[in-house]
Amino acid sequence: MEHPENHEDYKGLQVNAGVGSQPITNPYRNIRRTRKRELSVNDYVEGIRKGDVSILGRAVTLVESLAESHQAIAQEVIEKCLPYSGNSRRIGITGVPGAGKSTSIDVFGLHVLKNGGKLAVLAIDPSSERTQGSILGDKTRMEKLSQQKDAFIRPSPSAGSLGGVARKTRETIVLCEAAGYDNIFVETVGVGQSETAVHSMVDFFLLIQLAGTGDELQGIKRGIMEMADGIVINKCDGDNVDRAKLAAAQFRNALFLFPPTPSKWKPEVLTYSGYYELGIDLVWDMIDRYFAYVKSTGYFERKRNEQAKYWMMETIDEQLRHNFYNMPEVRALLEQKELRVLNNEQSSFTAAKDVLDCYFQHLRCPEN
């Protein structure tokens, strides 16, 4: 018998200390540690397919683990879940800290669940980009949603490169879809590079903005604006209604300057109040319209295909670099060459060539 919980005795499956167990905000996952036993790949897949939240959560933990043995199981589980994936609306939600993302996702989520179905809320927030408005860990952030049994809320994987974190979120989407979650929200803090990663894994990209904080430019990042399929101005309530409507008009004007989107969908700009739950249905009507539109034009399918290819290429790029920079001979030579380049003794280009030659030679004859 194997007892993976007992780290002292058990050597086959090691739990990497750097990752540990993830905080789970879903109160329905209430498994005592003593009940945990090691699951086979089939146990995982069956549990996920039945919609067992506890097994889904454990599978996601495997996906997020850096241990190779965990990764091996995780990849098998993902592979077996793949045929059951894809059947959801994947919606990216971003906004600068203070825009009211948590409150908004809370009410958007309730709105979605009113029509039945299930909702998974995932997040991408690589630690390097973490700001005061961190989206990690706070279990009370989505108060209403976390009490819904059809909502699965999972914070961002806590460690690793953006590429690594994004891949894990993408694989978690597959697992959630296989578990019957037909609405997936992927949340980011709208201040960094994560948005590109999220954009490449969702169908609809929603940008939450604020009105009139004095500087019209605040938070307007063309890169992110250009990705948005919808821009919604939060806190359109009380004294703030006029300013919110004005901001919406400004955003509409700004969107005119942008080239048409690949989908030919014209991004819409709406106002709402997350706190007072005003205008939520209009926001969601827009998203419904979007899905109807891109499904009718075939863009929905095309984009999903492009995204799948994109992730394959991304993984390849990352692995090629990883392999190169982790060869001891390469690291040693690289250090020398850097010095030569800095002293103007060699050009960046020939120095790179020399290190590449060393790399490929060692790959071919590892004995040298």
Add this chain to the structure above:
Amino acid sequence: MEHPENHEDYKGLQVNAGVGSQPITNPYRNIRRTRKRELSVNDYVEGIRKGDVSILGRAVTLVESLAESHQAIAQEVIEKCLPYSGNSRRIGITGVPGAGKSTSIDVFGLHVLKNGGKLAVLAIDPSSERTQGSILGDKTRMEKLSQQKDAFIRPSPSAGSLGGVARKTRETIVLCEAAGYDNIFVETVGVGQSETAVHSMVDFFLLIQLAGTGDELQGIKRGIMEMADGIVINKCDGDNVDRAKLAAAQFRNALFLFPPTPSKWKPEVLTYSGYYELGIDLVWDMIDRYFAYVKSTGYFERKRNEQAKYWMMETIDEQLRHNFYNMPEVRALLEQKELRVLNNEQSSFTAAKDVLDCYFQHLRCPEN
């Protein structure tokens, strides 16, 4: 005797038809084709060191050539020029089409040459990003500057990836510096990704903007704004003076929203008129102040070192990808795997792994 000009007979040094000879805008390069003879590496280096514009131009053509034999010579020439390089001010200049870049560079160039020294004007404009405001080929674009014997104007290499084009421009900088050019302008159309490449090869990055074309947001790209060490509003003349001053104020306000620059230099916003040659000296005073500042803080040296390392890493990344995607076995498998991924038969991640395995196995045992 070898006659590289005679493509029919000569087989050793082939001129790649895809590149051809570059248009040279400098009228002082007035060599008849019959006078051209093949030069040795030492001929090139000596000619460049003497400031021979014709030999410098031919060396740049070698750098830009895609033929391997040309590249071999070019790299040797660059290597031998390296110890004489670095002694210049490298200034990146960008702006959206219509901002008046050509006129501005013309008068900026004349202003710089008034103090003696020599000026090289290079450009980066990968064909994929080419717009109506193309910076290629137009010999009359910089009318005044092109008549100055101390100015060397070279259009963008005409073909290739952004990475390739950028590398060639960077290597051309080395040659120009070895030839005694102590001011280097690198121009881009401010609409694409080239700005990042230019930013990573210059000391000072100047952004040319226009005032009040109706939409305040027009052309404000945060990515580019954040790179700028100076923003200058062109066409501050006649009726337009008030609007230009207003735009300058708006840009100054916008800059307050940005985090401090790595150099701690506070980017300045100025107005000028390229056409009427107003305010040129003030723009250049700012640039002088910048260089004095970064040289006093040591940032100048530090940034140059980082750039040299950056280009080495860039070359490595590009070559790793090139090597991978050009292996016939990889290409064949990649095609199959793409299909499987698109049909949800395999995950992007394990598909990538399989292709990577194939690649590394063939590298180790090429016979299989």
